[in-house]
Amino acid sequence: MKNSKWIIFILILVLGVFLIFNLKNKPKTTEQSLSLNNKNEQTFLIEGFPIDKVPLYKLNNVSSNKIFVNTDPINLSGFGENNFAYYNVVFYSDASQEEFLNYYKNLFESQIVEEFESPDMVKGIIGQYKVSAAHYGSGNTGYLQVHLADYKDESINKYFLDFPDVLEINSSLVEHEKSYGLLNQKGGEIEYTKYFTVVDSGDQNNDGSDDVDEFLLLEEEYKKEHKDKVGYAYDEKTGTMKWNDKEFEVTLAISRDHGRIYLMLRKGLDK
Numbered sequence: 001m002k003n004s005k006w007i008i009f010i011l012i013l014v015l016g017v018f019l020i021f022n023l024k025n026k027p028k029t030t031e032q033s034l035s036l037n038n039k040n041e042q043t044f045l046i047e048g049f050p051i052d053k054v055p056l057y058k059l060n061n062v063s064s065n066k067i068f069v070n071t072d073p074i075n076l077s078g079f080g081e082n083n084f085a086y087y088n089v090v091f092y093s094d095a096s097q098e099e100f101l102n103y104y105k106n107l108f109e110s111q112i113v114e115e116f117e118s119p120d121m122v123k124g125i126i127g128q129y130k131v132s133a134a135h136y137g138s139g140n141t142g143y144l145q146v147h148l149a150d151y152k153d154e155s156i157n158k159y160f161l162d163f164p165d166v167l168e169i170n171s172s173l174v175e176h177e178k179s180y181g182l183l184n185q186k187g188g189e190i191e192y193t194k195y196f197t198v199v200d201s202g203d204q205n206n207d208g209s210d211d212v213d214e215f216l217l218l219e220e221e222y223k224k225e226h227k228d229k230v231g232y233a234y235d236e237k238t239g240t241m242k243w244n245d246k247e248f249e250v251t252l253a254i255s256r257d258h259g260r261i262y263l264m265l266r267k268g269l270d271k
Contacts, residue, residue, distance in 0.1 A: 043182075043188065044062040044063075044064070044065055044182045044183070044184045044188065045062060045065045045089070045182070046065050046066070046067060046087075046159070046180070046181065046182055047158075048067075048155060048158075048159075049065060049087050049089070049146070050087075050127075050129065050146060053126055053127050053129065054107075054126055054129065054131055054144065054146050055107075056089065056091050056093070056142070056144070057093055057095055057099075057100055057103045057104070057142070058093045058094040058095040058099070058100075059091060059092075059093060059094075060091070060092040060093060060094050060140070061091065061092040061184065062089070062090075062091045062092075062184055063090040063091055063092065063141070063183075063184050064088075064089070064090045064181055064182065064183045064184060065087065065088070065089045065090075065181055065182050066087070066088045066179050066180065066181025066182075066191070067085065067086070067087050067088075067156065067159055067179060067180055067181065068085065068086055068088060068177060068178075068179045069084075069085045069151055069156060069177065069178050069179070070083070070084055070085070070151075070176065070177045071083050071151070071175075071176055071177070072176035072177060072197070075176075075177075077147060078123070078132050078145060078147075079112070079123070079130050079132075079147060083151050084147060084148075084151050085147070085148045085150075085151040085153065085156055086145050086146060086147040086148065087144075087145070087146040087148075088143075088144070088145055088181075089142075089143070089144040089146075090141065090142075090143055091141070091142050091144075092140050092141055092142070093135070093140055093141075093142040094140065095135075095140075095142075097120075097135045097136070097137045100133070100135040100142055101120075101121075101122050101133065101135060104122050104124070104131070104133035105122045105124070107124075107126060108122070108124025108125060108126060108131070109124070109125050109126060109127070110124060110125045111123070111124040112124050112125070112130070118134075120134055120135060120136050120137065121133065121134040128148075128149045129146050129147060129148065129149070130146075130147040131144065131145065131146050131147070132144070132145045159180040160178060160180060163178070163180075163192055163194075164192065164245065164246075164248055164265055166245045166248065166250055166263075166265065167222075167252065167263055168221075168225065169196075170218075170221075171199070172198055172199045172214050172217075172218065173196040173197070173198060173199070173218075173261060174196055174197050174199060175194055175195075175196050176195060176196065176197055177193075177194065177195050178192075178193065178194045179191070179192070179193045179194075180192055182269070183266070186268065187268060187269065187270070188268065188269035188270075189266050189267065189268055189269060190266065190267050190268075190269060191264065191265065191266045192264070192265045192266075193262070193263060193264045193265075194262075194263045195260050195261065195262045195263070196260060196261045196263075197259055197260055198214050198215060198218070198259060198260065198261060199214065200214060215254060215256050218254060218261065219239070219254055222241060222252060222254075223241070226241065226243045229243035229244060229245065230243065230244040231243050231244040231249070238253070239253060239254035239255060239256070240252070240253050240254075241253075241254070245265075247267045247268075247271040248265045248266065248267045249265070249266050249267065250263070250264070250265050251263075251264045251265075251266075252264075
């Protein structure tokens with residue numbers, strides 16, 4: 001009888017060791033792997049994006065995350081407002097278009113319904129944010145815009161404290177938009193952008209013609225200033241100038257058609 005008890009005890013002990021060993025060495029579940037993958041993808045979410053309030057539904061891969069501040073008086077946000085700031089996220093989702101749009105529709109505390117509603121987008125309120133979510137059916141790309149309540153929110157300032165000073169700004173340029181973001185390409189990139197409108201001095205001597213070609217003056221000024229920089233190139237047809245400034249690749253587009261000057265700077269995350 002005593003032998004039988006010892007045999008049972010030994011069997012239980014062996015079974016316990018076996019179970020502990022297998023649990024310890026059990027492969028990660030799909031849920032665990034997904035969590036790790038999403039954590040890695042958050043490398044491409046800028047600090048401050050309200051992921052706890054506005055999740056990325058069925059996230060597979062983040063393509064880009066940026067914050068924009070726009071003060072162009074002729075521009076309206078997706079919510080019909082002037083002077084606005086918003087986070088923009090482009091990401092790949094494993095959800096279908098219907099699943100994607102329904103998820104955000106149900107997440108909204110209140111939905112914003114417009115007169116001409118788009119079948120590819122839903123809009124609503126989540127806490128302090130106005131949010132639009134779009135999925136255009138083909139492919140698996142989702143788009144989110146998360147608008148801040150105040151475009152002068154002090155929390156935005158941190159993104160632009162280190163905006164590189166690579167362009168001389170004169171009185172003929174008025175800044176109307178700036179952005180900062182992370183791009184999931186080439187191993188990861190940081191991007192800064194700005195655009196400026198060009199002030200037209202007009203016909204000051206009333207001779208029937210414009211006195212000054214501001215775009216031509218800017219073109220000549222920037223050519224002279226940057227022609228000796230590493231990587232300098234200028235495409236006369238498109239008005240696109242490129243050069244390198246320290247770790248940044250700089251692109252400057254002189255767009256007469258838009259009446260704007262566009263500036264874009266990119267560098268690798270590891271630089």
